[in-house]
Amino acid sequence: GxxxxxxxxxxxxxxxxxxxxxxxxxxxxxxxxxxxxxxxxxxxxxxxxxxxxxxxxxxxxxxxxxxxxxxxxxxxxxxxxxxxxxxxxxxxxxxxxxxxxxxxxxxxARELPGTPALDGVYTLRELDDARRIRAALGPGVRAVVVGAGFIGSEIASSARAAGAEVTVLEAAPVPLAGAVGEQMGAACAGLHERNGTDVRCRATVAAIEGAGAVESVVLDDGTRLPADVVIVGIGxxxxxxxxxxxxxxxxxxxxxxxxxxxxxxxxxxxxxxxxxxxxxxxxxxxxxxxxxxxxxxxxxxxxxxxxxxARPCATVPYFWSDWYGSRIQFVGVPTADEVRVVAGDVASDSFLALYRRGDHVSGALGLNQRRPVMKLRALIGKHGTWQDALDVAAAG
Ligand code: FAD
CATH class of the missing domain: 3.50.50.60 (FAD/NAD(P)-binding domain)
Structure with a gap:
């Protein structure tokens, strides 16, 4: 059969x-x-x-x-x-x-090469990982998150909510450049700053040290960060x-x-x-x-x-991410000729940015802008023009 x-x-x-x-x-x-x-x-x-x-x-x-x-x-x-x-x-x-x-x-989860097997060092992919991390977080816990991508950023936000002191280390000059472009990556990173999370860009981990349990993270410039818990979120x-x-x-x-x-x-x-x-x-x-x-x-x-x-898989990429009670949403593809903020302000907790390729809209990023982002996903799927996208954004 x-x-x-x-x-x-x-x-x-x-x-x-x-x-x-x-x-x-x-x-x-x-x-x-x-x-x-x-x-x-x-x-x-x-x-x-x-x-x-x-x-x-x-x-x-x-x-x-x-x-x-x-x-x-x-x-x-x-x-x-x-x-x-x-x-x-x-x-x-x-x-x-x-x-x-x-x-x-x-x-x-991608592993950080050379990471020693110490208590308090985690990656996050499965339920069992999340249970261990949850048990390790709490008020006053010093948490170091390696990687300022979406998962690392969400972990940082949750660790803050659990009362931890959080440092995020990012090797790239700007977080999320590949996912949403440099300009908007920097705008998203602003959320960390406004919520008391210390994000350090161009920070490369040289070693994670401890005896049995993790004690510190050492950067390649010699900086030593004391840590009770280290969560590696590098993809x-x-x-x-x-x-x-x-x-x-x-x-x-x-x-x-x-x-x-x-x-x-x-x-x-x-x-x-x-x-x-x-x-x-x-x-x-x-x-x-x-x-x-x-x-x-x-x-x-x-x-x-x-x-x-058999039918083809034709879809407009879409993802969301929740940080500090705010919702980030991205639709489409981030490589563009121009990225324009069309509503709100990137220094605030609400903005909408459109991505243009030639005469067409190729992507959209919203912070707390659920309705227009979903309309823009549909528009991108129909190869909508830049002007169409500006109209959708103006209608809110
Ligand atoms: P997976 O969910 O990875 O499942 C694959 C399954 O296959 C696993 O259960 C694995 O154990 C099993 N498996 C592996 N090898 C074998 C084998 N040889 N034999 C049998 N089984 C095997 N996406 C968003 O858009 N928004 C978000 O906010 C968001 N948040 C996320 C937060 C976290 C912590 C994580 C980890 C992901 C998040 N994602 C988010 C991404 C989203 O969860 C994934 O895109 C989705 O889970 C992918 O589903 P999948 O079924 O392809 O793979």
Whole structure:
């Protein structure tokens, strides 16, 4: 019979299962996940989960997975091999035959090379990481966050809310330059300053020191920062180790075509590890955004069960980030001929900036500007003009 195998039981994997059933798929579905946990939401892990005694946000309970979605659920077991010529995945020593496969093993936290194994040094990707970090934070705790990207910034904001003294170290001259451009990266960094977080740019970590537990972070200029807890937030690496030698092309992610097909019949990829040519922009992308993972999970499953009707993944990148009670949102792509602030003021907690390429709008960044940002996402998806974007911004 037919069997859809989904590897990776997180956002993209779960959305794949749901979409297959919604499309009327009545074959078997096996969902394989390395973590012991039922699928849960990651964004809260660096936000409210770190500051309060909130429960993890599980997307569904086990009962609804097994009965409503009729999933053969295999948690706490990692896939170790893909044999696309045999249409087989190996997981926990067991061979699983598939007719369709969705690869959704996401990403893992990037490690800082040379980091010693000391108590109090963490990265954040999984629920278990967040539990450890939450337990280590508290009033007066000296926290050093390595990396002023979105996750590092959210951790800094949450650590402040938990009463910690926070220093953020960023190697680049301006934080977030790759994500939102230099001008707006600097504008976002202003939020840290206004909320009492010390951000040091051009700061490179030379060593993390301690005996048993962490004691300090040493910078390459010799500065020594005392630390009770160090959280390394320097990005994520696509989790493709299990695919090495499979024949699937790996290049900072799983290389896919427009339909997310990974080069073999029935094999599709979705979420943080998928690298694909986005027809809306004529650019190859790999995004680490919640919304893309959800969209791609659904599309990859539909394409895997009906390859003859496979549809391209055309999407406008979108992500949000919450710092100090403010919401940052970005849509589109950040490389532009011009970035113009069209509402509010970058020195305040509300502004809207538009990104222009030629006569078109290519991106938008909002701080506490939810409505216009979502309208601009739709406009960018329709290749809207710069003037259209200015009109949307003026309408608020
Ligand atoms: P993942 O969520 O990484 O899931 C992959 C799953 O596959 C994991 O459970 C992993 O254990 C499992 N796995 C790995 N290898 C194997 C294997 N060999 N076999 C079986 N299973 C395996 N995005 C936003 O847009 N806004 C935000 O505010 C935001 N906040 C975030 C905060 C944090 C702390 C983190 C970590 C991410 C955040 N993101 C945010 C990004 C968003 O959560 C990710 O884009 C999304 O989780 C990607 O989903 P995914 O299913 O592709 O991968």
């Amino acid at each position: 037919e069997r859809l195998v989904v590897v990776g039981a997180s956002l993209a994997g779960l959305r794949a299962v749901e979409a297959a059933r919604r499309a009327g798929y009545d074959g078997e579905i096996t969902l394989v996940g390395a973590e012991e946990h039922l699928p849960y939401d990651r964004p809260p892990l660096s936000k409210e989960f770190l500051t309060g005694e909130v429960e993890p946000n599980y997307f569904r309970d086990e009962e609804s997975l097994r009965t409503e979605l009729e999933v053969d659920l295999r948690l706490g077991t990692a896939a170790s091999e893909l044999r696309p010529a045999e249409r087989t995945v190996v997981t926990g020593g067991v061979e699983l035959a598939y007719t369709g496969l969705v690869i959704a093993t996401g990403a893992r 994520a690496v696509p989790e493709t180790r299990w695919l090495e030698g499979s024949g699937v092309i790996l290049d900072d992610g799983v290389v896919c075509d427009e339909t997310l097909n990974a080069g073999f019949p029935g094999v599709y990829a979705a979420g943080d590890l998928a690298r694909w040519p986005n027809p809306l922009f004529g650019e190859t992308m790999r995004l680490e955004h919640w919304t893309t993972a959800a969209e791609q999970g659904g599309l990859a499953a539909r394409n895997a069960i009906h390859p003859e009707q």
